[in-house]
Amino acid sequence: MDKFIRVLVDFSAKVLYNVVTRHISHDKAFQHVLREYRKASTVVPLKALYWISHDIVADYYTIKYVDKLIYGGKGGTSFKRMARLWLVFRGLESEHLQEFIDNVERLRRRLLRSMPSKYSSLEEILDTIDDPVERLAVELSYPTWLVRTLVGLVGLEATRDLLTALNEEKWWIRVNTLKTDVDSIAERLLDKGVVVRRDTDLDYMLEVLDFNEPLHHLEELWRGEIVFQDKASAMVVEALEPEPGDIILDMTAAPGIKDTLIMQLTDNNAHIIAVDVSRERLRRTRNVLKMYGADPSKIELVHADSTHFKVSKRIDKILLDAPCTSSGAIGKDPAIKLHLNDPSWIEKFPHLQSKLLENALMQPGHYSIVYAVCSILHFEGEEQIIRILNKASLVLPRIPGTEGYSVYSGISRYVRRFFPHLHRTQGFFIAKLLKH
Numbered sequence: 001m002d003k004f005i006r007v008l009v010d011f012s013a014k015v016l017y018n019v020v021t022r023h024i025s026h027d028k029a030f031q032h033v034l035r036e037y038r039k040a041s042t043v044v045p046l047k048a049l050y051w052i053s054h055d056i057v058a059d060y061y062t063i064k065y066v067d068k069l070i071y072g073g074k075g076g077t078s079f080k081r082m083a084r085l086w087l088v089f090r091g092l093e094s095e096h097l098q099e100f101i102d103n104v105e106r107l108r109r110r111l112l113r114s115m116p117s118k119y120s121s122l123e124e125i126l127d128t129i130d131d132p133v134e135r136l137a138v139e140l141s142y143p144t145w146l147v148r149t150l151v152g153l154v155g156l157e158a159t160r161d162l163l164t165a166l167n168e169e170k171w172w173i174r175v176n177t178l179k180t181d182v183d184s185i186a187e188r189l190l191d192k193g194v195v196v197r198r199d200t201d202l203d204y205m206l207e208v209l210d211f212n213e214p215l216h217h218l219e220e221l222w223r224g225e226i227v228f229q230d231k232a233s234a235m236v237v238e239a240l241e242p243e244p245g246d247i248i249l250d251m252t253a254a255p256g257i258k259d260t261l262i263m264q265l266t267d268n269n270a271h272i273i274a275v276d277v278s279r280e281r282l283r284r285t286r287n288v289l290k291m292y293g294a295d296p297s298k299i300e301l302v303h304a305d306s307t308h309f310k311v312s313k314r315i316d317k318i319l320l321d322a323p324c325t326s327s328g329a330i331g332k333d334p335a336i337k338l339h340l341n342d343p344s345w346i347e348k349f350p351h352l353q354s355k356l357l358e359n360a361l362m363q364p365g366h367y368s369i370v371y372a373v374c375s376i377l378h379f380e381g382e383e384q385i386i387r388i389l390n391k392a393s394l395v396l397p398r399i400p401g402t403e404g405y406s407v408y409s410g411i412s413r414y415v416r417r418f419f420p421h422l423h424r425t426q427g428f429f430i431a432k433l434l435k436h
Ligand SMILES: C[S@@+](CC[C@H](N)C(=O)[O-])C[C@H]1O[C@@H](n2cnc3c(N)ncnc32)[C@H](O)[C@@H]1O
Pocket: 251, 252, 253, 254, 255, 256, 257, 258, 259, 275, 276, 277, 278, 281, 304, 305, 306, 307, 321, 322, 323, 324
């Protein structure tokens, strides 16, 4: 047991260290540490290493606070100490830990004895915090500035619901109707223990309610019959209303998931100019398009910087699914929460989004634009739209979702937001514009 805990702590600390210092996702950090520390999986099952390191990353702000309270910030950041504190103060709530350790309470008490702590539960620790915003930030493990911002936008209770739901991973499946039909996929998935529910808004979407085996093992995925795509992400394409014959400029196309949906909705009859600044991601796009049966003769892949790129032909529609903080996708990768504590990383997005939007408005002719970000932050959503309203007009996208943040009363009715606690999706912002 001692060796088991030592390896688990060492491994998780290395993952946390990599996420913090190299600015990478939990999955990437996990793969990296596994390559360097392969023998860890001979002592602790891979599943335990994955999920416990995942949960330690997800609970970073909680354990950081506990660490400061107990050790007073002495000795700088010790990732191993943080991993041990997680076992003590979060371990009891973790179904992943319970799965691999018979008596978590005994382990907790033993570890606690080696700590200079007068606290024995997270509840007691949370009671030391008077400010409700700070308390919520520690309890749900988010940077305080983010919680304060959201409380200013939607209030304390809605922020609690939003951030609680955002901590959970949600799975949606898009059925690729270019290759198969929804009923037969739903039946086959059920036979494999994947319980799905048909969506009432989009007939090709399935909400995953339960599953036993990792979803990435499904052969339907490798055959291109299903796509893991969030419902809110599909709504971005729905807002564009692609029609057969449309010429569509996708300014930030890679890895091409939304383009495959455009081709699905138009039965491979749209023409797409798919631009991306990343050569590596465009290479992946080529494979994705092929895998999902999108007609390659209808899609031009262009390696260019869309802050400057100009099309030479008439276009009907622009899709701008802009690079963003991905704060709406924290459920998929808890490392995003840690990156959100780096102001220099956050600041680069609004600037880039403005430049991309400006250039979207500089193409020849008349066309509509759908601007979207997978973000819950106002400065990547409403504030970007307000800035360019002298050059374009807002049109109401024909999609569900809620209005934008009400403090932006001039535009909130015309834009759409999706939230995990209200729509069981990722957090997304979607606006539709007509170029003057
Ligand atoms: C949110 S992702 C797009 C996802 C894509 N629409 C899909 O559904 O698969 C944003 C993309 O913008 C690209 N990007 C970032 N800056 C860019 C720029 N200046 N010009 C073109 N593409 C850019 C990134 O390489 C990334 O692939």
